[in-house]
Amino acid sequence: MKQPTEAGASVSLERLTSLAGYLIRQAQVWVFQDFNATLAPLDIHPAQYSILTVIRENPGLSQMALSQALGIVRSGVVPLLDGLESRKLLKRTAHVSDRRSHALHLTAEGNALLARADALVQQHEDRLIQKVGARGHKQLIDILKVFGRN
Amino acid sequence: MKQPTEAGASVSLERLTSLAGYLIRQAQVWVFQDFNATLAPLDIHPAQYSILTVIRENPGLSQMALSQALGIVRSGVVPLLDGLESRKLLKRTAHVSDRRSHALHLTAEGNALLARADALVQQHEDRLIQKVGARGHKQLIDILKVFGRN
Numbered sequence: 001m002k003q004p005t006e007a008g009a010s011v012s013l014e015r016l017t018s019l020a021g022y023l024i025r026q027a028q029v030w031v032f033q034d035f036n037a038t039l040a041p042l043d044i045h046p047a048q049y050s051i052l053t054v055i056r057e058n059p060g061l062s063q064m065a066l067s068q069a070l071g072i073v074r075s076g077v078v079p080l081l082d083g084l085e086s087r088k089l090l091k092r093t094a095h096v097s098d099r100r101s102h103a104l105h106l107t108a109e110g111n112a113l114l115a116r117a118d119a120l121v122q123q124h125e126d127r128l129i130q131k132v133g134a135r136g137h138k139q140l141i142d143i144l145k146v147f148g149r150n
Numbered sequence: 151m152k153q154p155t156e157a158g159a160s161v162s163l164e165r166l167t168s169l170a171g172y173l174i175r176q177a178q179v180w181v182f183q184d185f186n187a188t189l190a191p192l193d194i195h196p197a198q199y200s201i202l203t204v205i206r207e208n209p210g211l212s213q214m215a216l217s218q219a220l221g222i223v224r225s226g227v228v229p230l231l232d233g234l235e236s237r238k239l240l241k242r243t244a245h246v247s248d249r250r251s252h253a254l255h256l257t258a259e260g261n262a263l264l265a266r267a268d269a270l271v272q273q274h275e276d277r278l279i280q281k282v283g284a285r286g287h288k289q290l291i292d293i294l295k296v297f298g299r300n
Contacts, residue, residue: 011204011207011208011211011215011216011218011219012204012207012208013204013207013219013298013299014207015203015206015207016200016203016204016298017295017298017299018291019271019275020275020278020282020287020290020291020294021181021185021274021275021278022196022200023290023291023294023295023297023298024174024177024178024181024290024294025178025181025182025196026221026294026297026298027174027178027294027297028174028175028177028178029221030297031171031174031175032175035171046172046175050166050172053165053166054161054162054163054166056165057161057162057163057164058162061161065160065161066161068161069163071179121169124171125169125170125171128170128171131296131297132293132296133293136292136293139293140170140174140290140293140294141168141169141170141173142286143282143283143286143289143290144170144173144174144176144177144282144290145167145173146281146282147173147176147179147180147281148163148166148167148172148173149167
């Protein structure tokens with residue numbers, strides 16, 4: 001019979017650690033903490049980094065296209081864009097084909113900050129490689145790419 | 151030059167989808183939504199399911215050992231335990247070796263509900279297998295097990 005345990009480290013987690021869903025959640029906790037710690041010098045959180053990279057890759061896209069692509073509700077995207085615009089990292093211009101909409105562009109400052117963020121994100125990703133191994137990291141990307149688009 | 155995009159589906163996400171950290175986050179969003187939808191008939195959320203399985207595997211463990219094992223701060227565990235106790239799924243008894251602490255046990259109702267939850271969690275995990283393939287699922291567990299314990 002199992003003895004009462006006092007330290008978390010000796011607690012059996014056999015059921016949970018047999019579930020990929022649980023492990024994905026635990027990995028995400030690590031990713032979130034490490035990403036935020038790594039990007040803290042630039043004051044850039046994961047959602048902000050995502051938005052900046054997508055605008056860089058898709059200059060002129062609309063707020064709606066951005067929110068759809070990232071799977072963030074539009075009411076969640078607007079305050080994030082407001083914050084990035086007030087930091088002069090992006091600008092909204094009138095959209096070519098839909099004057100009710102805005103076209104999103106990075107500023108020169110936005111591009112410069114994103115380049116610095118990219119370097120830090122690579123450090124974060126390198127730490128993830130240290131956790132799971134280079135082969136595991138490649139496999140992860142291959143397995144999880146099905147979740148890459150909402 | 152890239153045209154302005156209107157639909158999220160045509161937005162390029164090349165940078166993000168090359169990052170394992172981003173894909174883990176996106177996978178976790180899917181897992182969370184599917185888990186909650188699947189377990190909704192039992193009104194059991196991921197943290198509650200985790201707690202119940204750990205108490206089943208480690209009868210008599212303390213609140214502190216539970217919170218350490220799951221990486222949930224103690225102030226977060228207590229209201230979860232209160233809720234499960236008020237639903238008569240678990241009971242707290244005086245701890246054998248530390249009378250200031252409580253020993254956690256499932257009730258018969260808790261064991262019965264958890265058995266039903268296990269069956270639904272398996273359905274959820276099966277849907278994850280459909281998303282990533284049986285081989286991908288096995289690889290995921292193998293790669294991510296390093297995150298299984300805090």
